[in-house]
Amino acid sequence: MSLRYALLALLTAQPMTGYDVAKTFHSSVGHVWHAPDSQIYPELKRMELDGLIRGEDIARTSRAGNATKRLYGITEAGVAAFRQWMSVPTEYSAERNPAHLRAAYFEWADAASVRAQLLAHIEHWTEMREQWVGQLSSFADRSHPIFQKRLEISPPSEWPRITAWKMFAYEGLIAQADQQIAWAKKGLALEASLDNG
Amino acid sequence: MSLRYALLALLTAQPMTGYDVAKTFHSSVGHVWHAPDSQIYPELKRMELDGLIRGEDIARTSRAGNATKRLYGITEAGVAAFRQWMSVPTEYSAERNPAHLRAAYFEWADAASVRAQLLAHIEHWTEMREQWVGQLSSFADRSHPIFQKRLEISPPSEWPRITAWKMFAYEGLIAQADQQIAWAKKGLALEASLDNG
DNA sequence: GAAAACATGTAACCGGTTACATGATTCT
DNA sequence: AGAATCATGTAACCGGTTACATGTTTTC
Incomplete structure (x- = not known):
């Protein structure tokens, strides 16, 4: 049910056509909550x-x-619903972690597969990290069109608040990516030590 | 499709009834890949x-x-399928992160809601962390029945490998939890500074 | 005239969630 | 006798995935 609110979040900045919603979605909120056009x-x-x-x-x-x-364009009811959603506690879904599931049983895979999996893990999270870093710097240098628009329609007194939370969110994602990369690197070292030592 | 392989992983240790599969699932693989009995x-x-x-x-x-x-009981075909699955690269599903989605728009929530969300985040990941730490120590002190069984049916030469990967996986999850907790704490500090400063 | 971008979907499928249903056996 | 635990599901629903479908307008 979060897609609905991700879309509302986007439409609080400005009215848009479906096509523009979809396009800007992929280059903004979509980095935190993915959805295909067909959804x-x-x-x-x-x-x-x-x-x-x-x-x-x-x-x-x-x-x-x-x-x-x-x-x-978002309606008053839409703004109210978004605010309401923002104030209710997040529901956490149960853990479902394919990479860690596999890792727990790596003794069933040969050395080459293990290395390949860990390298793919690093590659995946490096790509994610780059996306998030890109977002972060486009907030900082004001090149992010939606973020820019959001500031324009808000009173300057709100700018620090808006900016701070956005950066907080993306910094958290980047830290997450860093942690995943560090973990996979430890795995590569472990693999090497099990192989040779 | 991972549920199937999580169940196979469990059944490589020993044959079990559906009931026992479900029960031991919740206290082992289920910490990495959740599934309800009805599934x-x-x-x-x-x-x-x-x-x-x-x-x-x-x-x-x-x-x-x-x-x-x-x-x-797992069949030879089952073992082959599991080994096969262990060797194919993980598919990463697109990011969908409800906590970070909300955080990116925290300027829409009042201070109390923000604090509540961040505290709930800390609570959630603290609980997760405790579960994973529990698993980890039950590997270390050999009190984990399935893990114990797994060692029993394996040649002692394999024990370091089996143990090392299991610990690697759970240590990664614990690090992930730590990172989430640290992030939320930074958020609480940020909230306080936006409020007062 | 062709390609790119604009514009908007539908349909089938699939995995996961939630709630409910039912009966047998063992333990106290 | 009643509670706990053993034992095994079904059914409706819902969000997300994948693949496909179709026509318009703009740009080169």
């Missing part, structure tokens, strides 16, 4: 039915053609 | 149909009564 479009429809957002058909082209696109 | 029983049936495990009806009671229970 975003239907969810927007449902959110409109539930009154959280309001859709308006607007012309898709400047001159000829009669195609339209739908511009979604 | 375990049907999956065992499917695994038997697929020839990964073999089920045998045995008497449930020593004397009177004619009730039976089903004892499942």
